[in-house]
Structure formats: structure tokens, C-alpha cells
Amino acid sequence: MLYPRESETREVRSLDGIWNFVRSDQANPTQGVRDEWYAKELSQSKPTIPMPVPASYNDITTDNLRDHVGTVWYDRKFFVPRSWAKDQRVWLRFGSVHYEAYVWVNGQKVVKHEMGHLPFEAEVTDLLNYGAENRITVMCDNALIQTTVPQGRITEVPNDGGMTIVQSYTFDFFNYAGIHRSVHLAANEADNVLHIQANLYDKEGVLVANVTSDGKLGGKLQVNQVKPWWPYLMHPEPGYLYELEIKLLATNEELLDVYRLKFLINGNPVYFRGFGRHEDADIRGKGLDNALMVRDFNLLKWIGANAYRTSHYPYSEESMQFADEHGIMIIDECPSGRSLDIISFNRYNAWYSNTGRLDMVTQNVIEEATAWNKHYNKPIIMSEYGADTLEGLHMLPAYVWSEEFQTEVFSRHFKAFDELRRKGWFIGEFVWNFADFKTAQSYTRVGGNKKGVFTRARQPKAAAHLLRKRYFALGRDLDQCSFPEDLFTYIAT
Template sequence: MLKPRSTPTRELTNLDGLWRFAVDGATGEEPWAGPLDTRLEAAVPASYNDLFTDTAIRDHVGWVWYQRVVRVPRGWAEECVIVRFDAATHHGKVYVDDVIVAEHRGGYTPFEVDITEHVCCGEEFRLTVGVDNELTNVTLPPGTITVTQDGRRQQKYLHDFYNYAGLARSVWLYSRPAVHADDITVVTDLDGTAGTVEYTVRTSVPAPVRVRVLDATGAEVAAGGGAKGAVRIEDVTPWRPGAAYLYGLVVETLSGEGGEVVDSYTQPFGVRTVEVSGSRFLINGQPFYFTGFGKHEDTPIRGKGHDDAYLVHDFQLMEWIGANSFRTSHYPYAEEVLEFADRHGIVVIDETAAVGLNLAVTGGLAGRPHQPTFSAETFNDDTRAAHAQDIRELVTRDKNHPSVVMWCVANEPSSNEEGAREYFEPLVELIRALDHTRPVSYAAVMFATSENDRIADLFDVICLNRYYGWYVATGDLATAETYVEGDLRAWADRFGKPIIMSEYGADALPGLHSVWDLPWTEEYQCAYLEANHRAFDRVEAVVGEHVWNFADFQTSDGIHRVDGNRKGVFTRDRRPKAAARELRKRWRGLAGCKPSGIA
């Protein structure tokens, strides 16, 4: 599935704006069967939860309904008409007038449907979308639903961020020719000063294909023919972290051999290589040291709704602080985020929505008894099937982004439990079959140690989430620093792979200060980070540090989380805490290299 673009043969209409909105049960039994009977309107893109003052809407569990009237442009009479949703969190159903035309499960990847037979050019149709936010043991992320004594349905889940829902990304109406390119895959390599570009094009029906490569000025630098082939770019300008350079692969589908162009689509790409060598992570053959964050798609009012203004400002803050990378914790982000990273040379670890596959957290760090995480009654074959589909859709969408240098298949699964290997090994095999060009990892929870983890050998890079000095040895940073170094060395000694500290952090309330190392103060957050950094710098295998989190974010837990998770080095509205300036001093001096010159 190609991202909709305006091309010489394709046209694009954005359907963002205000849509009619209602929760299930507040209108007729078939909300799609006529105009939605509601006075409410919801912004698209945005999560619906924080838009309204009604608690019943914010806490609603189940279906909600969006509706608007759409007019098909008059000039599309000879084209296919497609409606595309960049995401519907977590389960979407689409109706054109009274007819259901599409259904999709998975809250963070796009889906589309050809509605040509249901609409007429120049005329209007009623577009109704149902979105269900329910999480179960076979959804990603997972959850459970309980019913209170007064009959209210409540959603419970294990991930530590708010379950925002709705149409949080853009909706599009676009046209394309009946014969067209359906999918494009670009794989690059470097050969001295030249770049090689292997491409594969899938067309809607068998048809001749030709390709051209354009540089950033629009000049043609290579050309080829056939739906599968390779071209060579002499004197190539590689895509580098901090120094992005993009080419365009112009794919033209022809009416016949030597015939006219019936479809044209340009796929941006960058020429770069990624590999793991021993305990080093290499981009274009050079060691790379990750500095940055785990982030969230989370802003006031919008929830997980994509916002270009926040996109620009967040990347400006990352540049200011010296971050060269981030992880899409804990789900695929809007594709606009990756496109921006492509253009600005920011490195991305791309993650599925598999967060919460760990029932041990219900026992807490004290290790109380809990249900087995992997079993027929908990996370089972159906869960893994949903996980596999999540992986397929992630790779299909993001495989051509040069900024994406590694796949992360899960965050904090119970990788030390029985059944973990049986669950994850087929998924690792799947993602390697889909893309052999990128390393694969997962982020290991604190319960999983170098001794009891059952799956680390399946992966290329060890990503560790560790909170010594916060959840363990709270307030005792001398002990915490010892724990960090010992833990890192144990993983390095056993597996001999690169290690990224994919999460480490401490909550800090803006404006809370102390002359002592007191948790929750801005000073303690700074001291906590400094203790971790000293440990990282002494362990050669460490190739990166991603602070948890870029900015404070909303959660559902109002007891342990006061107005959300406060581990951000920026507040939720993007004001810097003291830790931001401390990180800036460290990271702007590293420039992607390991401290102290360690390779």
C-alpha cells in the first residue's frame, strides 16, 4: 500500500476537519443508515477523549461514530476512487452511505478501500466511520474489560500511557488509474563512491514498468526498466544521520511495451547501509551512537492526534538538545513523522504496538504470583496472529524510510517466562523474511536479566529498559550506578551484542527543587541521568542511550501518576526541565560517537 501522493496521474483530497460525532447508543441502532443524529462535532485528526467535557465520552468503552458528507471531484470519472484512513484506533468500520465497505483491526497503521462502484463523480456521498477502542487479550496493545456494579464498562490495560482513541490521523480521498503501481520496495547499498538501488514494483495487473532516479535537484541520475531490477548512482550522496539526502524513484506504469504512461508515482528514498558488527552498530560502515528518547504521540487536547506544529517543534527541541534518534514507543507513529525524520537526518527505531505482553507487572517488582503471560487463556496463538499482522503492516508501510534503521517487535514482554520463545521465534523469523536489511530488537523489561531471558539470542541488538535509582535503589544513586554497570556488563558478556539503554529515567515535577538528592526534584532527575551516563561510558558494548521520556505524557493511573507520567525532560507543553540542559551539554558534544572514543 503506497502513501497517497499527488502525481501526474493521481489526485488527492484531504478530508480532515470537523466531523459529526456520537458515542454508540447515543443515536440510532444503525448510525450509518442516515445522517448522524447528534449535535456533537469532533476534530479529525485528534483523539476524541479530551475534546469534550463529558466524562462519559472520555471514559467510553466501545464504538464511537464519525460522519461527514464528501463530494467526489468531477474530473475523476475515468479513475478509481479510494478512501484511506491513516489510522483508526483500534478497530475501524467504514460505510459509504448504507453499505459497509471496509473493516480494519490495528490502531496505528493505515487502511484503504476502493469505493468506485459506490460513488459518482461530481456527486456527494455520506461517509460514516465506526471506531472501537476495546482492548482484549488478542489485541495489540492488549487489555481487559470489566463491568462495574452499576453496569458501566471499564477498560483495564498494562501499558503506562492513556488509551486515546478515534481518528487520530488524516483521512484522504484520492484517485488513481485502474492500472497502477500497488507497492514499491527500495533496497540500497554503497559501492565505493557509488550507490546501488534494487527495486521491486508490484502493479495492480501485469504491466510494463520503467523507473528513473532523480537527485535532490530533479536531475535524472539513473534509469532502468522492468518491475524488478537494479540501478547504479555514480558519485552518490549518502543519507547520513544529521545530513539527510533524498533521491526520488519515479515509477511509471505503461499501457504496453513502449506504450504511454498510465500511472506515475515517485517514491523518496535515501542511500545508506545499516549493519551490526560484533558489539558495534554501523550506519554506512561507521560506528553510530544513539542519543535521544523514547517518545509518545501525546499532546494536550489532541491526545494522540497528529499535529504538524508539534511535529516541527519537537524536532527543533531534539536538534537543540543534541538528540540524533528516537524510538516510536510504543506503536508506529504517523508516517509524517518518519518522512520528517527522513528529510532531517534523524534516526528512528520503529516499534510495533506490542506493549503490555507481560502479566508479571501485575505482581509488581515484589514478584507476587501472577497468571502465566503466555497461555491459551492469556496471550495465545490469536494474540500472536494479531502481532504478526501488526509486523506485516509496519514493515509494508515503513520499509522505504532511510531514517528507520531497526525494527523493535515488542516493548517489555515477559521474555523471561516459559512460552516466550515459542511466542516470539516465529515473529522474528517473519520480520526477517519481510526485511533482511535492518537489525531487529525488542526492549527488555527489568524482570528479564541476562541469566533468565529466553529470547535475546534471537535478536541483533539488546535494548534494555532499566530504572536503577528510581524503581530500584530509589534515592540511592551510588548503589544504582553500580547496578547499572553490573547489569550492562552481564548482558555484554553473555551475548556479545550491541546494547542500547532504551529506557532510563526519573520523574520530576517542574519547579520542585532541593539541595539534596530527593526523588521527584529537578536536581534528582539530573543526578540520576549523570549516574547512568557514567556507567554507560565504562561499558564498551553500549551503543546508545534513549532517555524515558522526551516529554511528560498522559496516563490512566491517577494514584501513582499525578497528571500523567512525569519522566519527560520537557513538560507536556514542551518546556524544558533542568535535565534538558544537562543532556544538551552531554549530547551536543558526542555527535554520534561513543564517549571517550570507545568504539
Template sequence: MWHLIFLLIGSAMAGESGPESPTDFFDATIKIEAPLPYEDAFPIPLPGLLYPRESESREVRSLDGLWDFAVSEGDALRGYREGWYALDLSKASEVMKMPVPSSYNDITTSRNLRDHVGAVWYQRTFFVPSFWRDQRVFVRFGSVNYLAQVWINGVLVTNHEMGHLPFEGELSSYLTFGAENRITVAVDNTLLQTSVPQGKIVEMVTDNGTAHMQTYTFDFFNYAGIHRSVLLYTTPRVYVEDISVRTSLIGEMGIVKYIIQPNGLREGEIPICMVSLYDAEQNLAINEPVEGLSGTLKVPFVKLWWPRGMDSKPGYLYTLEVKLWVENDTKVDIYRLPIGIRTLAWTNTSLLLNDRPVYMRGFGKHEDSAIRGRGFDLVTSVRDHELLQWVGANAYRTSHYPYSDEVLDMADRLGFLIIDECPSVDTENFSPSLLSRHKDSLSELIRRDKNRPSVIMWSLANEPRTQLAEADEYFKQIAQHTKAIDPTRPVTIALARAVQEDKAGQFLDVISFNRYNAWYSNPGRIDMINDRVYEEAEAWHKKYNKPVLISEYGADTMPGLHELPEYVWSEEYQKELLSKHFEAFDRLRHEGYFIGEFIWNFADFRTAQTYTRVGGNRKGIFTRDRQPKMAAHHVRKRYHALAVELDGVQIPGEVEDYYISSYYSSHSEL
């Protein structure tokens, strides 16, 4: 099947999709018309995919670094025909050194590589020690965008469709121990109407003949490559494949229910499993270890996981230690999983964490930085979370795709609330194939992040075309699928259609909406924000009787552009536009059903080239290199003032006095 997918893409790239259109653009997408299939109530669970962690029984080695990189320019199938996966790539084609992890698009000076559509090839060699011979050996990719095939020593070992989510393959049978091995990866960034997210390949008449171009409607650049770390790791023959944890609270007693999934058992073997829990100081937090593949841990005088602002020590984590072995086999597998103990509930007006209502104040973000593109960068990630703390945020949304494990580790540890979003953007042309892949994206997302205390909501899509007749059944199935896998968290969608025409909100637990008053609607009219925001939020709540938050609002701003009175694109205009929204939010908070405000965006980011984008989307309150615009200082006052009012925290001394507007109560200086 995977060879077929790549061949179909290659055929489209080779111009075999149909006759040339007399117009400049030819849509090569095949439209599929079929009824959406019905899914059983209980989806088939995926195999486990725990993040590789070193322990007494496991070793982890990174394959990050400079890889050989080649492009089969003008001939999408050349690498397959010539068998590059079985050859030394440097002898089969012209190569350059490409850093992993990174996007390949912005690293060179080549326009062709920046805008390349189709397959590229990565390759490197590595040594495997002879003492790994008695271990199981896996390779794990944090993310490859979009399609990936992986060969070891010329043998296909795994493949994956879906950027932004991890996958792995076992290499034990394909390695040469005590010697050099070669890994080859083919990566294809082509997006079609059945991919997640969707796109189209079109033919375009240029000065040099017909060219194929990737088009998409979403407003961020379709970066491609090996975007996150590539790790080798070992396990014993019998190992911990998966861990599922659910937590609750009885008085001052924390309850941790766990299920351990073993792998590698032979017929008749009975595993022995011992589970312990340690606090942040590495003291045993339960009376004694518990035996069994499933069970309940009781934690007296529990220290709860709290988000920022709601406790003086947010992000408290315990360590769940699992030991697994088979009697008469001396090899014990040990895996340690950080967990937070907290409760989560929701009503038709509130989101409750540890039985306290939560008001989220944060941002939509992107994994995006100069030169690296969407490649994971530890420096940028640390800087982002430092700025999130500085500005006083307590939440962010992983728009518009799942972020890396390392980023969510930071969120867990620092106490940020996460709305975890799958990669579906501008969803339309609903088909059985799209529905299946959309469900797969959510299954993989939940498998990865189900144990994270920071993740408090699943976002099923961003700005789907929910006015279409097919959206009703489509999103009914998407929501049911998600809740069947994880009923412990609410589901939402970042909705963009009008309240009256929407057909998806009925299946959600929280209504999120994106709206750009005084920007895309009525640009320049600062006096047309307050009432419109208030009335729309009220309409969403009246229609669906569910909590409401605004998931996107904002204005593009060129740093350094100043105008008085304020004018679109100026820093003054962005500041004033945000202020008018703040007034509406303060009115809505008094209504009792409004639970959060998310600015679009945290930082400027790259988009496809268009005359409406000056070097990309400029709606960030920080520049792409993470320096503040005027609005950042303004938002900082707002968010810290909200923390004082809602959570009773001490405002940082250097934050200037700020007025929280309230429609119904007198203004009070904090």
C-alpha cells in the first residue's frame, strides 16, 4: 500500500493526472464521492508508543546530526527506480549535508528546494555495539512531514503517514551488530484532499513549461523534512510497551489507576509487574509497591498538579516506576513515567480542575523559527516558555498540529494548560478516506499524550467547513471516536463559521471560536469589536448551552511601524484592538460561561507567499526572533492582573499598574 501511495504521488508529479488545462491552473485532485462509513463504538486500540527513556534496562542513542540529503529533481520516481534505499546515497546522486532535526526548506539559498514538492531522501550510517545483540532495538522518529518510509541496510522496516506525530519500527532482525549500519528515509511533503491536513497539486504554466505546485488553504508554511529527533533505543525481550494512567482524588488521598501493556511474552509466560510511585524528592509516595499489570495506587497527603497561578508550586510531578520481568529470566525492564495527579471535569458553563474553575489566558502558537522552520529547536522552545511565563499566560493551544514531546514535557513541568490539537485544518470535501485518516490522527495523538496532566482538552480540527451538510455526520463520528478513546477530557473545535450555520458544535463539550473583528471584518473599525464579540459568544452559548472560549483574535503588526492615531498594521493598532477585546471578555466573564481568551498569535511565523503576508503572518505579540512588540507589554499587564483577580497571586513588582475593565463593576486599580 505504501509503495502505491508514493507511486500515485509520483504519477501526479510526473504530469500523468490528466490532459493539460487551457487555464493556468489544473486541479489534479481526484474527488471521491461515497457515504461516510459507520464506526463501531469502541475503536481498536493502537500498540503502545512510549517516549524512549534511559533506565537500568534501556539505552537511548541519538541519530541527530548531519545526514546525506538528495532530491530527485524533476523525476519523483527516480530514487525508487534506481533503488536509492539500498545504495550509498552519495554515490547514487548529488548530496548535501542536511541537519536533523530541521525543515529542509529555508536552510539553503535554493528557491527550488524551498518550494520543492515530492520526495527527498535522507541517509546516514551508525554503529551498533555487539552487546546489543541480546536486546530488542527500535528506531523512533518524533515527526516526519508528511509521508515517510524507512529502510535499514536496504530493507523496508517501517512507514508512516501524518506529520507532527511519532512512529517507530523494530530493527533487531535487520541490524549488523558490532558493525556499521545504514538508515535511509524517503520523505514526501505532498498534501492531497485525503491527507491531514488537506491540500491539492495543481499544474501551473510557467516560462519554463508546466510545473506542479502544492496549494493549501491553511495559513502557515508547509515545512517538510525530519522535524524531530531520531532515536535508537533498546529494551529487554519482554518489555513495557504502554502505560495508561488515570488519576482522581478522595479527600487528601490521591488515586492513581494504571494499566501496563507488556510486549514480547512467549506462549505460557506469565509476567511479573511491580509498580511504585515516587514524589519529586524521589521518596516513595505510597506505602509499598503494588504488584500487577493493572491496579490502584493510593497517595496520602497528595500534592496535586496545578496550572500556573492556581498554586505557588505549579506543575508538581510524581514518577511512576514500572518493573516488568518473567520468572527465571534475570532481565528486568524498568520504565519511569512522570505523572501529575489532578482531576478534570466540565459543566455547561465551566471547566473545573481539582474542583476549581479555570479561566485560560494564553495564545495560539506555532512550532516555527527562522532557518529551522518547523524543526525542533531546544533553544527556541525554552525561550518560548520563558516568554510565556514573563507575559503571565497559563495556557496555549498546539495550533494547528501536535507539538513535540519535549515541548509538552515543559508544559507538564511548568504548569501550562494545553489544548492539544490534531493536524486537521480547513477540513472539507469529507470522504471515507479523509475520515479514516482524521480518526487515525486523533488515535495517535491520544496514544502519545493521554497521560499528560497539562493536556486538558482535545481539539478535533481548526476552522473546518462546518456549514456543509456532510459536516454533521463527519464530526459526529470524529467526536464519538475521540470520546470512545478518552472520555476523561472535553473535546472542542476551533470554529470559524457563523453560529447560525454551524453543524458541529452539538457534538462538542466546549465551544471555541475564531473571529477577527476589526481586521478581516471591518478593518480599522476599533469601534466595532466590543459588542460583536460579546453577542457572538452569547449566541454560541445560547445555541449549544456549553462553555465558550475565543481561540483566535488579533491583528497583523509590523514591528517598528508607529502611527497616531492608530492605523492598521501599526503597533498602536494591535494594542488598541486587543484592548477592545479585553473589554468584551471582561463583560463575558461576568456571564459565567466564558472560560478563556487566546490571542493569535504568540509570535510571527512563516506562511506561503501571498501579497497579504509580509514575510509571513505578523499577528504575533512577539517577533519571529522572539522579541516583544508594544502589545506584549500591554498583554503582560492584562494577564498578570487577571492572575491577581482570579487566582489571588502576587503581581510581579516590575509590572506597572493596570486597569481591568469591567462592564458591570467599577474600575479598580491593581
């Protein structure tokens, strides 16, 4: 499914903004469908509140909406230009709705989609009022059960008011819900396509390869003197991208549609250094936020990381493209797979295992990584290690939850990693986590998971400065990159 990009043959309109919002009664989640709330404005069925899109709805209000289980409803009005009524096909596209979504346009059901974090679309050409007002309605259900991905359990338990619905799950991040990513309308020419033309341009806009097909969905482009894509810190010009242009032509060679997409050409093998991450932040939850996205990538480059893991779901298309443009590699998680080319393992030495024992970190890491490689004879990555850390808590000697303890945990792992790197098959280290993130309420979680190197507000803890020195030292050793001027604080001559 292609991302909606504007071109000379495609017009894209955003439906992001402030929508109307209604929460269903937890004890009666299907009431809205039975009473056909989608057939008219939501405000005619129940009082509405304003809700930003994209955003998780959980942290927007000051009441108990945060822990709501079941269905919620959105709607908004929009106009479609009269010009779209002639020889156009119009598509409605959602970047992500978590978890299950039902969509109506002008009271007509358009699409049902299950599974958050993934885009979906449907054609709405025949459902729109051109040159007039339209209404879109969305019902979102955040309930997780044994057959959803991820899994969860719904139970009914007694409370002070009688009975209530409770959602439980075993994964360690908060079940944010709502319209998480952008909503678009896209219109393009409605004609039969007989020819496909593919053009490849370099970064300077020079055509370097092209091919024309008679309609078959296949072909090859050959590029001479390729400029490879390099990860951050491995080359003076990281993230070099070519632009692929696809043109759809009619019988008379009239241009019907054009789509341009940048793609990467990878370079040589690298040593991965980075983080596991979450799409998570204050107030907007898992909602797409361009300001936050740019801040996160600036922090990745500030600290010298060249990669991150998408844990534990597909990330936004906007962030994936931004990573390509800035030379940041991504290990993209998938729910299952039969064959593995790389072994990655998670282990929380001195935290979940042998809590507080810093003297039992280095050798344990070396022995476990070596055992995995010996058994499978494949490259090894340590994909998670770390310790929860409360910002501003300092204790000497180092003690669990203190910033000193997190720093010491990292340092003991660094010793193991350097010995393993010399063996040739150890190819990467990923801290868990990039930033603190929200979880379900638990006495083991003080306001969420605090293993972040950065706070949830994206400010560095003490370990961030140690990790920065580590990652740039690796960059200089492996890739001959230079140190930032502010990496080391002046002390004395």
C-alpha cells in the first residue's frame, strides 16, 4: 500500500485536526451500532468532546478516559472539491487506528480494519458529496483478547459501583488507543493503464536509469556508478537516497498517474549501536507528532546511534522514511518467522537477574553470547539490556534505581561487548530503552517503565552522556568518524 504523496496527477487532502468524540458505555459497547450513531452527527446521539487527530485519546482529558475499555466514536465534517467529481477515483486512508476500526462516510459503511499500527484504505468515490459537505464517522475498539495481536484478556470484576470491565495484558507498554496516525483523502485519474514508466533520479535530480513496461508489474533498472546508502557516522554523506518515479500512461500516452518514492541502497556491513524504542510520549500517547519525531532523531544523532528496533509493532511510515533520509538503520519487528539470519537476545543482568550485582554482568554476557553463537553459528546482537532509573535519584555507591546504577550497568556491558567484538561474530548492542514510556499501573512500575536513557520528556539522564562517549568512540574506531566538539568537557590544561 503506497503512502499518499501529492504529484501532478494526484491530489491529497488531510483530515487531521480536531474531531468530535464520544465514549461508549463500557457495559453497552455496541449501543452505537445498534442505534446507528453513524447515520447522523454524533452530537445528536450523545454529548461530544473535542479530540485531536492524530493522537491517543487516553491522556487528553482529566477524567478516567485513560483506562476506558471498549468502543469510542469519532466524527467530523469535511468538503470535497467539485472538480473531483469528474474522472477521479477517491480513496480514504488511515495511517493507523488502534485496535479495531469501523468507518462510515455519509452514513454508509466503508471499511472494517483489525490490528493497530498498520495503514488501511478504501475507495469512497461513489459515497462523497462533491462540492458539498460530507461526514466521516469512526468507531474504535481497544479491547484485546486471545486472538488479537498483541493478546489480552477482558474480565468483569466488582468495584464500588457494582461491576466494571477490566483489560489485562502481559506486554510491558500501555495499551494506547484511538486514531494514531494521519487521515487522508487522495484523488487520482480513473482510467485504464496500459504502460508503466519507471524513472530513477539521483539526489541532484539527474536521471540515471529508466524503463517502460507494457503493463506488466515487473522490470529492472540498472544504475552505473551507484552511490551507496551509508548509515550515520560511516560516511560524510549518510542516508543518500535515489528517487524512484512511477508513471502510469494511457493508450494515447496521456499521463494518468505518477508516484515518486525514495529508496535506499545499502552499503557495507556495520556494527549496530542503538536502542529499542516505543512510539510513546506525554499527552499524545502513540499519536503521530512530527515535532517529537524530529526531536527523537536529533537525539539519536546527538548520542551517536546508527540504528534502532521497532518494539513491538510497526512504526509510522513517516518515521521510517525519515530514518532513511538521515542514515538511521531500523530492525523492523514482525510477529513471527521461521528462519533467522541473526540471533538477538535480551538479558537484564543486575536487574531482573541477580538484582544489584554489578560484579555478575560482564562474564554472564560474554558466556551467553558465546553459547548462542556456538550453537547456531550465526551473528549475535544483544537486543536489550538496561536498568530502570529514576531521574534525579543519586546514590553512592551505586544502588538500584539510581542514575549511578544505570551508568554502572552500561559500563559493565561495554566491557563484555568489546571482548565479544574481537571475535568477529558479535555485531551490535541495543540499550532498552531510548526513553521512558508508559505502562499499565503496577507496583513494579513507578509511573511507567523507567529504563530510558532519556526521560519521557526527552531530556538526558546521566547514562546518556556515558553512552554518547561510547557510541562516538565506536564510530571513530570502526568508521573513522570525528568526535563532536562538545563530547568531552574541558577540565584543565
